Amino acid sequence: MKYSVSALVLGLFACLSAAAPAPQGDPLPDPSQVSIEGITYAGSGCKAGSVAISPSGDYQTFTLSFDSYVASIGPGVPFVEKRKNCNLNVNIHYPQGYQYTLYTIDYTGFADLHAGVSANQQSEYWFPGEPHATFRTNFNGPYTKTYSFTDTLASESLVWSPCGASTTLNINTQLLLTSSDPQASGIITTDVVDIQAKPKHIYGIKWKKCTK
Template sequence: MLAKSFALAALASAAFASPLVVPVSGGDTPPADQVTISGITTSGTGCPQGSVGQFLSADRETFTLIFDSYQAQIGPGTVPTDARKFCQINLNLHYPQGFQYSIMKTIFRGYASLQKGVSGTQQATYYFSGESAQCSTKSTFTGPVTKDYTVEDDLTVASTVWSPCGADLPHQYQVPDHA
């Protein structure tokens, strides 16, 4: 079969929510028991309802999402909307007054199967609900390639989007993929 395809996001893994919480005016970080992930919601064509497994670490500092339906593909037997998938991930984190947080590192694991001349892209955009500041990363895969992959988004403090002071706004990620 000459299907040209790009499959992505079998797993968006652990450090996907390794939030760094820092005081607004410098100093110590808050006690771990005062920083909690209270909820994770997902929606989009790459993560329809009931298709994402969620696992929160015992210390509630990191989480893992496993996507059962996140696959972008082109080729015979596909429709145009199969070429692009996205998932909106909302992280609700509670932390004490006087602190801000941001995501510093994300690890994506998946599988890419691309024929010669075909490319696929994975992109992540990080932002807070109602805020205009964003940070984006992008990885491109070019065929021929058939392999498992790991992509690490290491976000620097300067380029990272920080939570507003004194507000528990959801931290959002939009992860589009296309072949």
């Protein structure tokens, strides 16, 4: 099976048509005062040189394209292949008096799991010194399909950036396969040959004005 490039797209505004609309509330910050000033990454799913970064001209989105982000399990497959991850550090500059949180993620990918194989896909984010919040989804075999769905965090689970100054957004994404049958095989990936599937992660961001 051949795989092509996938994209991890983070929306700086939840009004993007591809992501769920943000609830009405505080006005958004002036887009001209929001910018992406740096991105670093490392992990078994995004080794050095394997990620292309393409910010949009208005900095409302940026795209990370992966050469290979695939987890697999089964007879003859090395043990280390069952778990792949990518740690991302995103430096987003935004005006004082605002803070933001990630509240939704749109997943698109592909999974081919035999009976007895389970897959876990998760995306955890946090700000320095703050608690972690996690989007988490499980698939159980038999399961073979290109999937597309939205995962939304409950309001009480949201983690907000600190007020007063911009800070680093940390994201750890993971693909993990487990199996109760040593003869069963499975694969989960965000690198799918079917371009129509538009494999990607789209994060929705909710903004609000600081109250302190």
